Amino acid sequence: MISPPETANQNPEIGLVAFLASLVECSDDAIFGLTLEGRISSWNKAAEEMYGYTAEEIVGQPVIRLSPEARIGEMEYNLERLRRGEKIPHFDTVRITKDRRLIDVSVRVSHVRDSFGAVTGAAVIARDITEQKRAREALASANRIKFQFLDNMSHEIRTPLNGVLGMTELVLDSELTADQRESLSLVKVSAESLLAAIDDMLDFSQIDAGKLKLEFIPFDLRESLGDTMKMLGFRAQKKGLELVYEVASEIPVELIGDPGRLRRILLNLVGNAIKFTERGDVVMTVRQESLTSEVSTLHFTVADTGIGIPAEQHGAIFDPFSQADGSSTRRFGGAGLGLAIASRLVALMQGKIWCESELGKGSTFHFVVPLQVQERSRSNPAPVNLDALRGLAVLIVDDNSVSRRVLRRMLSRWGMNAADVPNGAAALEAMRIAKDIGHPFPLVLLDGHMQEMDGFMIAGEIKKNHGMAGATIMMLTSVGHVGDAARCRDLGIAAYLVKPVRLSELVSAICLALEKTAGEAIPALVTRHILREVRSRLPDLK
Secondary structure, eight states: OOOOOTHHHHOHHHHHHHHHHHHHHHOSSEEEEEETTSBEEEEOHHHHHHHOOOHHHHTTSBGGGGSOGGGHHHHHHHHHHHHTTOOOOOEEEEEEOTTOOEEEEEEEEEEEEOTTSOEEEEEEEEEEOHHHHHHHHHHHHHHHHHHHHHHHHHHHHHHHHHHHHHHHHHHHTSOOOHHHHHHHHHHHHHHHHHHHHHHHHHHHHHHHTTOOOOOOEEEEHHHHHHHHHHHHHHHHHHTTOEEEEEEOTTSOSEEEEOHHHHHHHHHHHHHHHHHTOSSSEEEEEEEEEEEOSSEEEEEEEEEEOSSOOOGGGTTGGGSTTOOSSHHHHHHHOOOSOHHHHHHHHHHHTTOEEEEEEOTTSOEEEEEEEEEEEOSSOOOOOOOOOGGGGTTOEEEEEOSOHHHHHHHHHHHHTTTOEEEEESSHHHHHHHHHHHHHTTOOOSEEEEESOOSSSOHHHHHHHHHHOTTTTTSEEEEEESSOOTTHHHHHHHHTOOEEEESSOOHHHHHHHHHHHHHHHTTOSOOSSBOHHHHHHTGGGSOOOO
16 A cells, blocks of 8 residues: 655645655556646656657647547547536547557546636546457357357257157157057157257357347237146146146236247246156246236246255356256256246346245245236137148248158148248249249248248248249248347248247148238237137147
8 A cells, every 4th residue: 555655744735746646657547637728748657658658758749649530539529528627428449559559448537627626637547458358359259159159050950850850740640559659759759858958058048149139019918828838737747746827817818028938938937846846736826016007017926846945046046057956957957047048038028036945845936027018909810711721832942851851741731732942042943933834832931041042031032023922921940030020020921930840830820821911810920929829719730
């Protein structure tokens, strides 16, 4: 610690000035004085090291000498603010050294006033942040590369996995012996478990990279929760657990938000509860904390009678790749991303999440999220017409031969006539020929992720060609990206589904997409969530 010099006891004013001068000289930051005319009046040693000018060279010179040409306007504006006595906020900028190097600096400006309070100049503190900025940019670049790698790997893994699941589903729909059915069912369960792990990794990387954005679409909360809990009910039933859920009656029927992300939070929380509970029950409840004319704030709880979590681990369980006990990963499986994803999704929804638990006595997870209230109810779409699919000509565009084969066989089950091509150029040529002979394709299934020309580019070309523009286009992709839904709407794409697509799901989506094209009251874009919303009016398509 630096103490004021001895002379301070004899002449306090002189001693204080000397003390402050020594502090300035000892500082690691560049510190210099500035007159109202914009000339440098003092210059410490750190400023010499940062900018390369000695005090003899720079004192009395205009401060604009430190500014690159592109930043002179910024400096002149701040000097004018100084003369008017305005406060200049802390800012980051670029400066130029004696040897013409550009450096990034963080700048603070303080007014210097006379005994009457009038501004006579300024004290400027500048810190070289060039290395820190390069480090931040390198980290951002590394994160972009990491996300791109995970995105590409996800596609490379999901594409063959889609084939495994599709073919398995088709074979399970045929005549099999009991042993064959059991073996194939195990294959399907294993493939779905692998797909779930991949989805977790991709979702987390999207959230971590800030690439995930929420949808704001109308949905029926009770119907959405019913479908979600019905699916989870099979898992609970296999373990002999009671799965119960209750939605308070005062909660509005129709809300606006991101039902897919809300469903993901509940899948993770309720799925975890089932996984870590050996006996007893899992109870999910929803109550309304507050209601205005525009927003309903909902409080979800998921309670179980499972193994519980030690108090000291309550905070850590929301960290990625973390579980309360390392042995849990070996015993129960999972990558430890479920709660981290749920936590981040709740935060994106402007909500909060927390846990109450006691080791050996179960856990209760809470989360609170605001959802908008719909102004008016939506009209119900008309029932689907499966007869319209018989003999329907469909063009499949996919660069994976197994995916084309699976889709072709799925469509043939419902009497559709499917042709397939491996790329965009072949698709446009096939559509041109079909139009020329008077039998254009009324339906096109596009793979979103292809080399050279992806699904969106093909859709754009179809839209530009008036002779092809009447086709109903559906997008099937192994990897969803931020903004895909908006791009689909802009291009007039009727449906957007993420692979693997089940047979019943595909046929339902085709029916709804064709109705949408015919002018029925169908949502602007048919998605997996929309299919769950209207499932109650669809026939059994298994």
